[in-house]
Amino acid sequence: MITPIQAEKKIEMDPLRARNFALSRLVILGPPVDRDLGPLVSVSLNKRAFGDGAFAMLRWKNMLEEVGATARVRVRATRTQVHSNLAACVLFGRERSLSIETSNGAVWGDAILVDPNWAHVVDFHGGIAEVIYLAPHQGRRHGARALPKPAVRILEDQIDRWSVNSAADLVDCLGFAEPLSDPAISAIRHRIDFDPMMRLGEIEASRIARLERTTMLRRFKQQTGMTFRAYKNWAALKHAARLIGEGEALGVAGLDAGFADAAHFSRQYRATFGLSPTEGRNCVV
The missing domain is CATH 2.60.120.810 (Jelly Rolls)
Structure with missing residues (x-):
C-alpha cells in the first residue's frame, strides 16, 4: 500500500523544529540514494538545520505526499x-x-x-x-x-x-514522546532500510553497533519500539510496496525485498495490511 517513487522538493524548516524531527522520527519508505547518508530519500539536505535527519516531498503512485513523522x-x-x-x-x-x-x-x-x-x-x-x-x-x-x-x-x-x-x-x-537518539541503533537501521534483501543478522548488527548481541537487541527495541526481527520485516514490506508502486511484478518485488518466495511475501503482507498484495495495489487511488 505504501508506494513512494522519488523525492523531488526540498522542504524548509526552522532549525529547532528540524532537530526535533531528526532521523529517529523519520518514517523511511525507500532505500537511500547515497550510502554515506544512510537510509534517506534523495533530497537537498541542510545539515545545519536537519542534523542527522531529513524530510522530503515524495512522489507516490497517483498522488504527491510528504514524509516527516508520518x-x-x-x-x-x-x-x-x-x-x-x-x-x-x-x-x-x-x-x-x-x-x-x-x-x-x-x-x-x-x-x-x-x-x-x-x-x-x-x-x-x-x-x-x-x-x-x-x-x-x-x-x-x-x-x-x-x-x-x-x-x-x-x-x-x-x-x-x-x-x-x-x-x-x-x-x-x-502526545507521542520522542526517544533519545542512539547512534549505534541508527547505524543498524540505516543498513536494514538500505537493503532489506540482505536480511541483516543479529551477529552482524551487533558488530555494526559495537555492542554485545543481547544489549543490541534490547536497545534496538527501546529505540524503535519494534523487535529486531519485526523491524526487518517492516522494512522489507515497505521496500516491496515501493517496487510494486513502480510497476514491478508482485513476485519479483517480494523476492527483491528478501522474502523466501511469493507465498511467504503474500502471507506477511496480508498479516500486516489485511489485504493481499494484489488488493493493496488495486485499492490505492
Missing part, C-alpha cells in the same frame, strides 16, 4: 481481513466514517488510531480513506480509539495540503 497513502476499499499493524496507524475517512473491530469491540469515527500489534479489521464502508502510518516507536498498544477533536481538526483542515508541519502537529497532538 507516511500516508490514500485508498478506496471495503473491508480488510484480520491483521496487526507493525506501526501505529491513523485512518481518516474522507467521505464517510470508518469502523474498527477488535477483541474489545467496535470503534466508530471519522478518524481512528490503531496501535501496533493489535489484531483488528477495518471497514471503510466503501469510501475513500487516508491511511497514515506513524514512526515505529510511536503508539501506546492500547488497541483502537477514535481520535480527539483537536487531532480530527488537524486532519480536516490540512489533509489536502499535508506538510511536514502537519505531520508534526498530528504527532504532537497525539
Whole structure:
C-alpha cells in the first residue's frame, strides 16, 4: 500500500523544529540514494538545520505526499481481513466514517488510531480513506480509539495540503514522546532500510553497533519500539510496496525485498495490511 517513487522538493524548516524531527522520527519508505547518508530519500539536505535527519516531498503512485513523522497513502476499499499493524496507524475517512473491530469491540469515527500489534479489521464502508502510518516507536498498544477533536481538526483542515508541519502537529497532538537518539541503533537501521534483501543478522548488527548481541537487541527495541526481527520485516514490506508502486511484478518485488518466495511475501503482507498484495495495489487511488 505504501508506494513512494522519488523525492523531488526540498522542504524548509526552522532549525529547532528540524532537530526535533531528526532521523529517529523519520518514517523511511525507500532505500537511500547515497550510502554515506544512510537510509534517506534523495533530497537537498541542510545539515545545519536537519542534523542527522531529513524530510522530503515524495512522489507516490497517483498522488504527491510528504514524509516527516508520518507516511500516508490514500485508498478506496471495503473491508480488510484480520491483521496487526507493525506501526501505529491513523485512518481518516474522507467521505464517510470508518469502523474498527477488535477483541474489545467496535470503534466508530471519522478518524481512528490503531496501535501496533493489535489484531483488528477495518471497514471503510466503501469510501475513500487516508491511511497514515506513524514512526515505529510511536503508539501506546492500547488497541483502537477514535481520535480527539483537536487531532480530527488537524486532519480536516490540512489533509489536502499535508506538510511536514502537519505531520508534526498530528504527532504532537497525539502526545507521542520522542526517544533519545542512539547512534549505534541508527547505524543498524540505516543498513536494514538500505537493503532489506540482505536480511541483516543479529551477529552482524551487533558488530555494526559495537555492542554485545543481547544489549543490541534490547536497545534496538527501546529505540524503535519494534523487535529486531519485526523491524526487518517492516522494512522489507515497505521496500516491496515501493517496487510494486513502480510497476514491478508482485513476485519479483517480494523476492527483491528478501522474502523466501511469493507465498511467504503474500502471507506477511496480508498479516500486516489485511489485504493481499494484489488488493493493496488495486485499492490505492
